[in-house]
Amino acid sequence: MNGIEGRDIYAGYGKIEVLHGASIRAGQGEIVCIIGPNGSGKSTLLKSLFGLIMPRKGAVLFDGREVTHLTPEEKVRSGIAFVPQGRNVFASLTVRENLEMGGTPLDNEREVRQAIDEVLEAYPLLKDKLRDQAGNLSGGEKQLLALARADMIQPKVILMDEPSIGLAPRMIEEVYEQILTINAKRGVTFLIVEQNARKALSTAHRGYVLDLGVTCIEDTGAGLIDNEQVKKLYLGG
Ligand SMILES: Nc1ncnc2c1ncn2[C@@H]1O[C@H](COP(=O)(O)OP(=O)(O)O)[C@@H](O)[C@H]1O
Ligand SMILES: [Mg+2]
Numbered sequence: 001m002n003g004i005e006g007r008d009i010y011a012g013y014g015k016i017e018v019l020h021g022a023s024i025r026a027g028q029g030e031i032v033c034i035i036g037p038n039g040s041g042k043s044t045l046l047k048s049l050f051g052l053i054m055p056r057k058g059a060v061l062f063d064g065r066e067v068t069h070l071t072p073e074e075k076v077r078s079g080i081a082f083v084p085q086g087r088n089v090f091a092s093l094t095v096r097e098n099l100e101m102g103g104t105p106l107d108n109e110r111e112v113r114q115a116i117d118e119v120l121e122a123y124p125l126l127k128d129k130l131r132d133q134a135g136n137l138s139g140g141e142k143q144l145l146a147l148a149r150a151d152m153i154q155p156k157v158i159l160m161d162e163p164s165i166g167l168a169p170r171m172i173e174e175v176y177e178q179i180l181t182i183n184a185k186r187g188v189t190f191l192i193v194e195q196n197a198r199k200a201l202s203t204a205h206r207g208y209v210l211d212l213g214v215t216c217i218e219d220t221g222a223g224l225i226d227n228e229q230v231k232k233l234y235l236g237g
Pocket of ligand 1 (some may be wrong): 043
């Protein structure tokens with residue numbers, strides 16, 4: 001299968017095991033969302049897929065090839081990007097410098113400049129802000145910059161941790177519009193973790209509920225929104 005897959009992942013921190021056999025997949029061009037309560041292991045799952053935490057058991061596959069033990073750097077070079085929680089841009093650097101950081105894996109300055117031009121076409125909101133210090137951007141702009149920085153190397157898969165947390169509703173719309181645009185234009189696969197789940201589920205093609213370290217429900221985004229159990233337990237009624 002093309003895309004990314006986590007198969008029966010066990011992972012944790014020291015003596016604590018957080019994931020007890022979590023399985024997810026996002027096929028090429030799919031937008032897939034993982035929802036679930038605080039502390040259920042959503043971030044741990046993304047980190048395990050990206051190689052920031054090594055799974056103790058289970059496998060990570062990318063385009064059908066096992067990549068479980070690749071480092072994050074190797075994963076980036078193979079086409080997997082990670083946008084961590086918290087809109088972490090380099091606050092003291094300008095927008096352009098942040099984008100340049102995302103271009104580090106590229107071969108030379110010319111390629112980085114070209115990538116910046118392409119990213120600015122795809123992220124028009126950043127165009128007028130190139131010289132601004134990233135720390136002065138609004139929350140939504142920071143999230144877009146974090147996504148654009150990951151997108152500098154045109155990854156096939158983007159893993160995103162809680163992109164909408166703390167954002168005003170209008171900016172949540174902007175961020176999800178951007179995700180949809182990138183997905184439609186380039187067929188980028190998205191695997192998105194959200195605690196604030198409604199917007200993510202209404203955007204996603206498919207979704208999973210992760211609870212207590214296992215993926216317990218899987219359905220289309222719309223199916224999960226309509227699921228009585230999901231509504232009651234995970235969508236606040
Ligand atoms: N670096 C860490 N060291 C020890 N425990 C951690 C660490 N990060 C997360 N945990 C624990 O792992 C569990 C799952 O955390 P996390 O994956 O962040 O959940 P979620 O993203 O779903 O809120 C929680 O109980 C949390 O306290
Ligand atoms: Mg988390």
